[in-house]
Amino acid sequence: MTAQWESNEQQQLGSAALLHYHTQTDGDDVPGDLLSPTAYDWGLYGVRPRQSFRSFGLRPPLLNFLQWDERCDSGYTLLTPRGTLVTQPAPIILDARGELVWMDDRFGTTMNMKVQNYRGEQYLTFWAGTMDISFGRGTYYMLDSSYQVYKQFSAANSIEGDFHEFSITENGTALLTMYPITPADLTSLGVKGQGWIYDGVFQEIDIETGELLFEWRASDHYAVNETFYPIDTVKQAPNNVFDFFHINSIDKDEAGNYYISSRFMHTITCISPTGEIRWIYGGKRNGFTDLSDGAATDFKFQHHARLHDNGTMTIFDNGKYEKWYQDWWKTQKPSRGLLMQLDTEQMTAELLQEYINPDMRGVASQGSMQILPDSGNVLVGWGYHGSYTEFTPDGDVLCHIHYMPEVVINIGWVGSYRSFRTNTWVGRPKDHPAIYLKPSEKRVYVSWNGATEIDHWVLQTTEGEASDELVFTDAVTATKRGFETSIEVPRASFQYLRVAAVDKTGNVLATTLVVDKDKGNAPPDKFWTWIVVCVMLICVAYASWRARRWLTTTAQAASQKLNARARPYRETFRMKEERGASDELEPLYDD
Structure with a gap:
């Protein structure tokens, strides 16, 4: 170079x-x-x-x-x-x-x-x-x-x-x-x-x-x-x-x-x-x-x-x-x-x-x-x-x-x-390596924050049930590349997987938590999260509009009914003002 x-x-x-x-x-x-x-x-x-x-x-x-x-x-x-x-x-x-x-x-x-x-x-x-x-x-x-x-x-x-x-x-x-x-x-x-x-x-x-x-x-x-x-x-x-x-x-x-x-x-x-x-x-x-x-x-x-x-x-x-x-x-x-x-x-x-x-x-x-x-x-x-x-x-x-x-x-x-x-720092974290699996992507992503001795990763699988004492088999080996390594999930028949961090001598340093192949552990997709949030906001806005419209219609109907009942009295007072308080008024309605 x-x-x-x-x-x-x-x-x-x-x-x-x-x-x-x-x-x-x-x-x-x-x-x-x-x-x-x-x-x-x-x-x-x-x-x-x-x-x-x-x-x-x-x-x-x-x-x-x-x-x-x-x-x-x-x-x-x-x-x-x-x-x-x-x-x-x-x-x-x-x-x-x-x-x-x-x-x-x-x-x-x-x-x-x-x-x-x-x-x-x-x-x-x-x-x-x-x-x-x-x-x-x-x-x-x-x-x-x-x-x-x-x-x-x-x-x-x-x-x-x-x-x-x-x-x-x-x-x-x-x-x-x-x-x-x-x-x-x-x-x-x-x-x-x-x-x-x-x-x-x-x-x-x-x-x-x-x-x-x-x-x-x-x-x-x-x-x-x-x-x-x-x-x-x-x-x-x-x-x-x-x-x-x-x-x-x-x-x-x-x-x-x-x-x-x-x-x-x-x-x-x-x-x-x-x-x-x-x-x-x-x-x-x-x-x-x-x-x-x-x-x-x-x-x-x-x-x-x-x-x-x-x-x-x-x-x-x-x-x-x-x-x-x-x-x-x-x-x-x-x-x-x-x-x-x-x-x-x-x-x-x-x-x-x-x-x-x-x-x-x-x-x-x-x-x-x-x-x-x-x-x-x-x-x-x-x-x-x-x-x-x-x-x-x-x-x-x-x-x-x-x-x-x-x-x-x-x-x-x-x-x-x-x-x-x-050039002398060696990091040996005590926590598990992290794993990300979204079943639809057919890949796992692994990393181990702070670990400095990883040479490669080994994806391990098992066909056992969750309640069994799981026995894992090495399926895929991948060289560590950068902080996070992507590994393709094999098509073989298995239910659970994990990934092991391995050093240059072949010693397993630690393994990730076990993940169900079909369920994964990825958080909800942000795109669909936003879709759900938007739909919910639209529903709330529509419900609010309907409630407001109902309240407005109800208030208008009540106001009209009240005005109808009050109209004879307002008319009486108006006529009294025109004729004088002592004048006898004819009823506006027949009994």
Whole structure:
């Protein structure tokens, strides 16, 4: 397979140039079922394209592979989509070809899902809760390999935990971010009277006991006038609080030093185990000499800073904070991933490599950068913009994927705070695989949400009665294809069937529930459901019309009868008025 991308004539969406990608195939199977990636990006698949299944009710995003290369990592991609158009917020795992592996909506809005090690075991970890402007208030989850909740905990000191960071250290502790409201003096920014800030706080807690081990507050070490965030809208009210710092990532080294990223200070700060600032990289108090003519310190509104063992640091550089409607007239600097070399003894910084957004857009918020351990490739998630890209270590684009149409991607209707890749996760759900059978279709559809070890499916049948101890016979073997596999029902004589999930060694992992071949288990057809509903509505409307007509006719008849009885009396009173009250009237009717 050869893959290439080319910049066609620049279309305008605001002031951003749209880059159109084309994938050339030499007979290979390119991921995705799209007839036209261009149609996807122009919204012809809908403003939020999604997959659908027979045996599974949730609908994950449909991916658009704008560029594909077989050198891309084969692991699972972890996303937590959220936004205006996300009606089923849920953590999602996809395989390298965009097929669903796992999706679960029981947690509501989730952020920052990744695989982490704790006490020798792997867990899916994430934050879940409610959003408050640009941070969150919620709790932290750890799921085991069966997707059951192993731990659920909160931040210490009754402070509500934020989504920006949940990192498990090698010592089995958790690093968490939070945004408590704190009174502050804002006179240096021109605000008189009592001011308020969202403080940038992080905690380290013991996961087993919940004990607070360390807490650090930005307001104790940073002045509010060091911020790069505009003060224009700040007023003297608790409900209009100034987010002067905006902490969005924490890392910790073996020596016990912490490394925190401040979006609005444009800084990465090293904090000692006792809480003092060791050094500041970037911002107004930058302590590093830039060996790259200013390029090594030219990051703004960044996210996801990580220090690596070889002294390098990775940063997702947003380069901006404005939303599309605030700066559409400006020339955009594309967001990028950065690989820096830091010498903390000589206090120098050097830009080694940048990984530029192939869409050439600046991402207003969120984003992540991950060096993949097996290949050394780099995965960059574009946060607010529903897309992610895999690069070679040298910065060449290998795979570029949208899960939002390009025509509306700038609006941020669907995005994922961070995007991660894992090659080590093994899912072993405890529930049965799901089966869907509609007898008239002569096919069964099977899936098993979260299972990662299925190699193939075996449809099994039996002629026994429901009351018997059923003995099943293997009838059809089908290779697992994507999340949901379709299997043709054999014409042989049998009454009941089930489907077994089998791994590469031939071990049966689990079986579906037993289904009657003639009855199936499919819900009523939606078409006929709508027909029934429409008929019922017509009947109700007709009955209502008949009842109303009967009431109207009855009321009119009663009114006419009453008028007939009252007419002689009205005539009498009329004649009295004409002749005078003393005149004797002749009867109108004979007795």
